[in-house]
Amino acid sequence: MKFSSDDLTALYLTLELAATVTLILLLLGAPLAWWLARTQSWFKGPIGAVVALPLVLPPTVLGFYLLLAMGPNGPIGQVTQSIGIGTLAFTYPGLVFASVLYSLPFVVQPLQNAFEAIGDRPLEVAATLGAGKLKRFFFVGVPMAKPGFFTAAVLGFAHTVGEFGVVLMIGGNIPGETRVVSVQVYDHVEALAYGQAHQLALFLVLFSFAVLLLVYGIQRNSYRMLFRLNS
């Protein structure tokens, strides 16, 4: 397999984007998932639904509204302009922001499931041993949800690699800035360069397969571990 330099730039950009987004998502998603898993608040339902929205919305819809919001007259655009960084549309930071929203459910839901599986008891034990809210999260919640973190990271990363519609709507097609692999494949096809499209596409297929294989392997192990602990 031999990639052109444009292809390599797109690949590199994609990996950088996915890594950044995954990191941000784990940092934001963990507290959010923890809250969703533990709260009995009335807001649990609505917030959970908002988090899950990107699962059902066409990416173009999400991209369209983000484009409006990030524009010079949109609420996000107003904020970014007032702090002097211009507007986010068609920039790499804008792409990161959009991708975080787009991949949010893929990180929050596995984490929420993992946190819910812990149950109340270990946290009650920790409280009787003098652990406050933060300590319970860091010393009981996070380590006991370790398999969930792994799944969340892999899914968040893979899903960001795979996005297309949102990128096209708010990122456009700027080489080295917003042109990710999925867009590059699209460009090759448009130019009828099927050979080059094939190379990148096949690479993505193999990459995705490997990732999913890894996730399912780990999940089976973690189920087994849970089972053993309960017996």
Added chain:
Amino acid sequence: MNSAANQISAKLNYSFLENNQRKFQLDIDLDLPSKGITAVFGESGSGKTTLLRCLAGLEKGARGVLRVKGEVWQNERFTMPTHLRKVGYVFQEASLFPHLNVRENIKFGLRRITGDKNKTRYRQVVEQMGLKKFLDNHPNELSGGERQRVAIARALVVEPSVLLMDEPLVALDANRKREILPYLESLHETSELPIIYVTHSIDEVARLADYMVVMREGRAVGQGILSDVLEDTSSPVFLGEDMGVVIEAKVVERDSHWNLVRAEFDSGHLWVRDTGDKFGKKIRVRILARDISLALTNHSDTSIINRLRARVVSINDHTDPAMLLVNLALGNTIVIARISKRSASQLKIESGIEVWAQIKGVAILR
């Protein structure tokens, strides 16, 4: 500090919907001693566990006043969160952290403080619960009894003001129970730590408790020193076949020929089976009401060894219409006999008369 300030005093009220249907109300007013084991006894669903959870601050809806050894844990304006209460809690299932080994589990509560005092404390607790050889094991490699010992060590190491135990033996089989009871007894003997011990087993109460609270439908329907509660036949403590009293005695004489020892208590003595206890050893024995029969004269032509002079204090109804419960005073010690109404009538048993109590069985509890 006066004794009241040392006590655990709880006036708590908590109502909630059980399984989202039946309203359950816990409404208690307790003054518990500041040392020794207090057994909270009652059938399942009587609110024992809920009481314990309220004491630990695990039930957010609980209202009232809770004072532990002079420290306010809860009043009308303030509720101290669980993690600030100096409480040790041992749950029914050991609930060890599965991601930590035994050492890390025990040290969990110590992670914020370091120092020589903690090291000593840690070593002492590991020693007392016999956990030295398990320190590197993970919880899933231990037996149920071993896991529960780790849970007890983990609760003890933070030096709580009170140790709450929620049926710690209920999930264990008979052998594991026998294995863990000596650890509880050693804890009882070596420390001043008050222990509130929830159980529905009268055997555990008789063996371990100094003080007893009887729960029914969310209320404490009886509380007091163990022997007082057990000998109160008019109280709502229904024990059926298990009705009986507990007596503290001391081994004073050995009859090695017949394998018996003489155990002396406040107002008499009993011959019991020799279980190898040394002279002076304090033992606790239990005499069931169904194992005491009454006679008007001292019969020597009977197989019953323990025949004691007693005075009838009171006669009470039994739930079985054919039977009566007779409270007998052996000096200062009260025992209960269960006899049939017909025998009582034939022998003309009434308050104040002197009888001979024939004690068929004496169980040595410890």
